[in-house]
Amino acid sequence: MKFRGRVFKYGDNVDTDVIIPARYLNTGDPEELKKHCMEGLDKGFAANVEKGDLIVAGKNFGSGSSREHAPMAIKASGISCVIAESFARIFYRNSINIGLAIIENPEAAREMEMGDRVEIDFERGIIANRSRDKTYKVQPYPEFIQGIMRSDGLGNYIKGKIEG
Numbered sequence: 396m397k398f399r400g401r402v403f404k405y406g407d408n409v410d411t412d413v414i415i416p417a418r419y420l421n422t423g424d425p426e427e428l429k430k431h432c433m434e435g436l437d438k439g440f441a442a443n444v445e446k447g448d449l450i451v452a453g454k455n456f457g458s459g460s461s462r463e464h465a466p467m468a469i470k471a472s473g474i475s476c477v478i479a480e481s482f483a484r485i486f487y488r489n490s491i492n493i494g495l496a497i498i499e500n501p502e503a504a505r506e507m508e509m510g511d512r513v514e515i516d517f518e519r520g521i522i523a524n525r526s527r528d529k530t531y532k533v534q535p536y537p538e539f540i541q542g543i544m545r546s547d548g549l550g551n552y553i554k555g556k557i558e559g
Contacts, residue, residue, distance in 0.1 A: 410459035429468060451479070453505075
């Protein structure tokens, strides 16, 4: 898996209420959720994000409620990966379950800036910030998690295993 995109940078403690405000939780439709992604923090996000872009944030990204709507909205918006110093554990697991790539790398999260151009190679475990000519090494996902990502989520992964 390889991703390439621009950075949307945010700070610490980005919670699920700003990722997708509670007033939009009456739907599970990804197309509707993406219209309101990050609305509580960045009103221009949905209009400016392009397929493949990345979110980079500080500590405790995805804190708050355990709603799956937050990673669903991020993924539906076109974001290919979220890089943060750390993640709330339930957000981390929900992201893997729906096939949203996430990486904990404090150094990369601190050093990247809004608009930087970044490439990620999951098989090799490399984040390359092309705007700053800097690379970061990360632990590649275990094979079964790579399988979940390639299958676009845990449900599809299990279905493939059953049918395969």
